Amino acid sequence: MKIIDVHTHILGNPWKNWLFVQVETDEGLTGLGEGTLNGFAKTVEAAIHELKHLVIGMDPFDVETISLRLFRDVYSDGGQIQGSALAAIETACWDIMGKALNQPVYKLLGGRCHDKLRCYANGWYRGPSTPENFHEKATAVVAKGYTALKFDPFGAAWRTVEKRDFNLALENIAAVREAVGPDVDILIEGHNRFSVHTALQFAEAMMPSNPTWFEAPVPPLRVSSMVEVARRSPVPVACGEDYYSREQFAELLKHDAVHIIQLEPQFLGISASKQISGMVHAHNGVTAPHSAQGPVCSVVCAHLNMATPNFYMHEIFDEFNEPWEENVLLPGMKVENGYLQPPEGPGLGVELNLEEVGKHPYHVGNWLPLFRSGWEKRERMV
Known part of the structure; x- marks a missing residue:
């Protein structure tokens, strides 16, 4: 062939x-x-x-x-x-x-390691960055059966924040905790926003809400900064979605400071992603691959996660995107009561619906400007 x-x-x-x-x-x-x-x-x-x-x-x-x-x-x-x-x-x-x-791809990667994949919801908090919006939307997410959800409560912050915005972010986090109760994992997304000292201030201040992880609190290029935050933060740090080579993960892992690794198969390919998962395993870490690009990425992560012994949680954006997304891949993956199974068909187990693709043309304004006010609405910006 x-x-x-x-x-x-x-x-x-x-x-x-x-x-x-x-x-x-x-x-x-x-x-x-x-x-x-x-x-x-x-x-x-x-x-x-x-x-x-x-x-x-x-x-x-x-x-x-x-x-x-x-x-x-x-x-x-x-x-x-x-x-x-x-x-x-x-x-x-x-x-x-x-x-x-x-055979499904996960069978080629080592076979079934889990009965099902626990999912966390992302992309659910569209709308204004207010405690009221976060509380309302989080309540709806747990009603769907999710036992974990991730969100960025920081607005358009970058490096440092004014006290008013600092306090608003903490109110957003507390509102989610109040909405979901004590037994649901809440995952705080930092989007590479902060300086080391600002990240540590937030890590200390968010502890009363008992978050499960603080994701990408500082930019990824200086591994030393991520390691410093991870070693001093009372909240476990998760990161890795920005890296595109095994060597970058080797540099991060050698410090034994970050143990929740969010590799991005979209930048690595499936072969390297499987190898990096093994590297993380050797460091007693767990994987929670980044799955917030598009629907094929989510399918790829489902196959990889099923074949990874040290898999932690699967990221789900698809259920909180545009309603027509369920027609882009045939058949579509479905989350049931907060859990997911990879497709069982041969290969990835899905096909691209070109008719649906043709209904939604490229537009230069279709991007996520994370440091611009209003990005949380996830609307076309131009």
């Missing part, structure tokens, strides 16, 4: 253009992948088409060599853009492998 072409499709979701890839083979099997990257859909699409000549004619089963060609052989560090292009093509190859062998 040989790869003969790579096709791309962009769907205009109001808060992030989704980029899908279909890899075509000479035996008629087609694989599905995703290369979504906030604000860079057209850029990643161009990278895919610029790099695809490197994999045309290759056997889709040779995913390790395909990854080397798309990253090492280019001899340039294209960061998340190059990682997204690589992952989109490599994921599609795993989909082809599963179809050729008539």
Whole structure:
């Protein structure tokens, strides 16, 4: 079997253009992948088409060599853009492998490690950054059966915050805790916002609400800053979604300070994601992969998580996105009472509905400006 072409499709979701890839083979099997990257859909699409000549004619089963060609052989560090292009093509190859062998991808990654995947809700808090909105929306989330939910209570904060905004963020966190009760995990999203001292001030101040983790409290590029916060914070730190290589995770893990690792299969590909999960396992850590790009990313994470012994929680955006999203993939994944099963069909177990994709064209305003007031509404910004 040989790869003969790579096709791309962009769907205009109001808060992030989704980029899908279909890899075509000479035996008629087609694989599905995703290369979504906030604000860079057209850029990643161009990278895919610029790099695809490197994999045309290759056997889709040779995913390790395909990854080397798309990253090492280019001899340039294209960061998340190059990682997204690589992952989109490599994921599609795993989909082809599963179809050729008539097995779901998680079976190829080591098989079933869990009866079901515990999910946490994200994207549920659209609307104003007020305690009233957070309380109302959190109440609705737990009514759906979720036992964990994540949210960013910090508005458009960056590095430091005024006392009024500091107190409002704490009120938002307390409102969620009051809404969900003592037994639900609340996960605080930092979105790389703060300086070390601001992050530590928040970590101390949010403790009365008993959060399960404080995610990405400082920017990721200075590992030393993340390690300092993790060692001094009373709330466990989670991070990793920004990294796109094994080496970055090796640098983070060697400090034994962060033990909740949120690798991003969208930047790494499935092969590297499985290997990094093993690295985390060796450090007595757990994985909670980032699954907030698009619907194919969520399916990929479901397969990876099912085959990962040290999996912790699965992120769910899909149920809180636009109502038409359930038509983008056929069949769609369904969360039942806060838990999820990966698709059991061969490969990823889903196909792209091109008719639905065609209804939602690309728009330059479809992105998430996390440091602009009103981003929480997740509406088109231009």
